[in-house]
Amino acid sequence: MTHTYIITGMSCNGCRTKVEKALNEIDGVEASVSLEPPVVTLTTNKKVPIFKLQKALYAAGNYIISESDVAFENSLYSIPISSDMNTMALPASASGKYYCPMFCEGEKVYDKAGDCPVCGMDLVKAPDLNASKIAYTCLMHPEIAQDQHGDCPICGMDLVPMKPVDEEENTAYTDLMRKMKIALVFTIPVFIISMTLMFPNNPLLKLLGINDWNWVQFILSLPVVFYAGWMFFLRAWKSIISWNLNMFTLIGIGTGIAFLFSIAGLLFPDYFPNEFKHHGAVSLYFEATVVILTLVLLGQLMEAKAHGQTNKAIKELLKLAPIEATLIIDGKDKVISINDIKKGNLLRVKPGEKIPVDGKITNGESTIDEAMISGEPIPVDKTIGDTVIAGTINGNKSFVMIAEKVGSETLLSQIMQMVNDASRSRAPIQKLADSIAKFFVPTVVIISALTFIIWSKFGPEPAVVYGFINAIAVLIIACPCALGLATPMSVMVGVGKGAQSGVLIKNAEALENMNKVNVLITDKTGTITEGKPSVEKVYSVNSEVDNLLQSIASLNQYSEHPLAQAVVNYAKSATISLIEVKDFEAISGKGVIGTVANKKVALGNEKLMEQVNVNVSDDLETKISAEQKLGKTVSYIAVDGIAVGFVSISDKIKPTSVAAIKELMRQGVEVIIITGDNENTAKAVADELHLTGFIANCLPEDKLREIKRLQAEGKIVAMAGDGINDAPALAQANIGIAMGTGTDVAIKSAKITLVKGDLQGIVKARNLSHAVMRNIKQNLFFAFIYNVFGISVAAGVLYPVFGILLSPMIAAAAMSFSSVSVIVNSLRLRKLKL
Incomplete structure (x- = not known):
């Protein structure tokens, strides 16, 4: 069997070789590692637990292995290849097929409806995550049907799309x-x-x-x-x-x-x-x-x-997907099927229309209602260069956009896949019900036999008749399905509710463990702050500010870091042109270096200055410290080994971060900021937000080390981040929480993704986790108590004192409604206010 995983922490071909060697030394494993993209393909005879793979990588160096999908590329949300025995997520190929709601056969699916060969329950249809292809017909000649828009070959009238079926009949x-x-x-x-x-x-x-x-x-x-x-x-x-x-x-x-x-x-x-x-x-x-x-x-x-109602969240998401779009070709508008859109196409979005695919606005501006994706009711203003998401609704203006992600790559498609996978995964608490259910039926049969024997020997006349009726009642009233459904029903509804509120949960284990988190480690830029830094000023010791700005902006044009982009934007606004850079290198957690106009330029933090052996004068250090104490992020600038200035960058704290952190701390969660920024800046932010603590000047391995230390103390740690350098820490944390506005690698490494990229989503995730776990415990309690009490009454334990016996028909009615009561209780989560 073949499995694909992401490897984080590799920076060169030497790392790739080291990782490949470490994995190949595991018995029964044949590994092939690539650097771009950073993935490993494992060929094994049997499943190898991920912790065993991680143990080998820890011995080789600071490398992290995490779940991946075969199509790495640039999709925001991937289809997980399960490496966790608690995960029973259906593969994408199961879309539209039938599966057992109790997952008796794991991922196995069937082409047709029927009953599970293991537990006998009716198979449930997995939601079809693929957008339906549009069929066009003629109003005058309904026998005409074709895939593309055009003219009727009989009468020449414009073909119109057939009305799509919103919901397939439940066969x-x-x-x-x-x-x-x-x-x-x-x-x-x-x-x-x-x-x-x-x-x-x-x-x-x-x-x-x-x-x-x-x-x-x-x-x-x-x-x-x-x-x-x-x-x-x-x-x-x-x-x-x-x-x-x-x-x-x-x-x-x-x-x-x-x-x-x-x-x-x-x-x-x-x-x-x-x-x-x-x-x-x-x-x-x-x-x-x-x-x-x-x-x-x-x-x-x-x-x-x-069962049809438990999939309501996915069905609602499916309704968001538009079925056609307006393509601009040769300056003219042409209506096409959404399935025919290609990357790079220019599309016109008219007032009130749903945005067909993910992309960016190239002409015009509008207000977009993104509530169905982010859970936030306030429309968002969008202009040229801003990202728009498939399924969101345009306001009262028209604009032109370029298609960047189509089909299964769109955020809407990936959300549907993630919700579908997570709602069918198994929470650890399910093990309890599984263990009991394994011995349940044989125990009930034995109790039934004993009931017949005891009543036949010691019961009133006609004793044999009493024994026969009561033995049947015992068999009828027992309901192991109520136990089996207690957890998956709550998980399915809870995950769907989270998706409607912009909280995407990778699997049921994450949903359960979020309720146990007592420490939140959070990054600063893009997590607590808006992630839209802007340059406050560029300082030069020799007053050559424009030349210095040109050098650092040219250097930063090759970096994807938000701070780098802020410098580039600042230079462009000052009409400063960018020039060629040689020997560019990004040093993780420190900064960037390269050769600009035959001069060696370094831009980064204090650790970078130490690495390139640059001494900073006391006067410059004093000026930098003053900026940092104001909460500004300051990057040192060195040219040819001499510190010549700095760039001061501000990044506003999100208004919601204050309220979210206050609520988390009220719930007993310690909130600690770990950032690569300097101590003065980190302290200013920590003081403003009244955090439990902060750790500054951290490299990616320092974040990882701190999480391990806290876990060794018995803490349940959640880590919130959005950058590539956060991926190892996100993978190590008990719960990795990625900002939806962050990088793909960070999102792939996380267990929970917040679509809006807002800490308020963590509060929602905790509230959801608490509600789902409470609901699961209620379901299990109902199922346990029902069976213990029902079987006892059916066996006749109340007869000697109260003269009460249970008719097999009443037992059948009670049994039938036990599973229904569990499902109805789970459906209450749909009304939960997060």
Whole structure:
């Protein structure tokens, strides 16, 4: 088998060789590592735990391995290749196919609807994440249908798009509804006949004898048993021969015994003892059989209906995707299918239209409603050069945009894939339910057998009848599916709710652990601050500011760091041209160096000055310190080994950061800023926000080291960051939180992504985690208590004191509604206010 992972920390071919060698030394592993992109492809005979791979890399150096996807490229959100045994995310290829909601067979999917061969539950359709291809037709000639917009070949009229189907018909629900109708038609007469025969002076006995009415009940029960409820017996048989015992095992055994007993009593009444007879005829249980099967069928019908609602978040996201766009070609507008858009196409977005793909505005300006992506209701002003996102809604102005990400690369598509994967992953708490469910059915069968034996020996007359009825009630009321559904239903709804609020969760484990976090490590630039730094001033000791600005701006044009871009923008606004740079090198966590106009220029922090052996004069150091104490980020400038000035950059703190940090600290979370910035600047920010603490002058490995130290102290650490240099720390933290405005590598390394890139999203994530975990515990409590109490009552433990027994029919009704109650409780999360 082949797996692909991201490797962070490699900076040269020597690193690549070292990583490849370390991984190849693991028994059974064949590794191939590339530097661009920084990924490793592993070929193994069996699955190798990721912690084993990481252990080998720690021995080789400061390298981090994390989940990846095969198509690395530039997508914001990737489809994870599972390396965590808790993750059961469906692959992208499962889109539109059927899977078991309890993941009995892991990632296995089916092309057609049916029931799970392991647990017997109805398979659920995975949402189809691919945008539907538009079909065009003619209003005059509806028999015409083609993929592209054009003219009708018969009458010449413009073809119009066929109306897309918003939601595919739920075939499982439709099939169950049909069976339910059949079951009711035949069950109700059987129930009426059976109940009426119990009354004295029954008028029915004047029409036919009791034996004749028993034959009528038998005939009416056949469609219920062999059509409407036959699937339950098939599932029970599959579960027994495969020894994957489940709810349908108990239903099949209980109703099967009751039905066969009734047939035997009808055909061979003389072989039965008097204890089984009433008014001279054997007491039959045709009505119990059909009523139980009908009630179980009702429960399945309600579950199928509820399952459709759990995927509501993804369905709502699917509705956001537009189906066509206006392409500008040769200066003219042409309406095309969204599937035909190519990168680099110029598209016109008219007032009120949905933006078709991700890209940037090239002409015009407008106000964009991004609430459906970020969860924020206030429209955002956009102008030339600003990014626009597929699925968001244009305001009242028209603009032209260039397509940059299309198809599955768009943010909307990636969000849908991430939500789809996460909603089908397994939380660690699920292990408890899985362990209990494994022994549940055999235990219930044993309890049922003991119930029959104990009642037959010690119960009141007719003891054998009491034992038989109570044993069936025990089998019927037990519901392992309520246990199995308790966690996945809450996770599915919770993840969808998070996506609607701009909080994207990679898997259920992250959702569970977010509730346990007690330390938040956060970067400064782009996380606490807006990430839109601007140059305040450039200082030169010899007053040659323009020449110095030209040198550092030319150097920074090759860097992707936000501070570098701020310097370039400042130079352009001052109409200073950029010149050629040789020997450019970006030194992680320190700055950049290169040769500009035959002079060696270095721009960065104090550690960079130490690395290139530059001494800074006391006067210059004093000026720099004064800027830093104002909360400014200051970069030293050195030319040919001499410190000649500095650039002072400000980056405003996000207004929401103050409120978010205050709320997190109120919830008992320590908030620590770790930044590569200097101590004065870090302290100014920490003091303004009243943080627990700060660590300045940090390199990427320092962030990693600090997180390991805190984890060694027993802390549950969350790390929030947005840059490439944050990726190792994000991967090491218990919960890595990436800002959606950050780099792809940071997002790939994180467990949670905040679409808006705002610390307020962390508060939302914690609130969501708390609500989901509370909901899961409620579900598990309901399931446990229901089974413990229900089985006890069905076995007759209340009879000696209270005289209470449980009819198998009431047991069936209770069992059917137990799973439904778990699903309904999970659906309450949809109304959660984050």
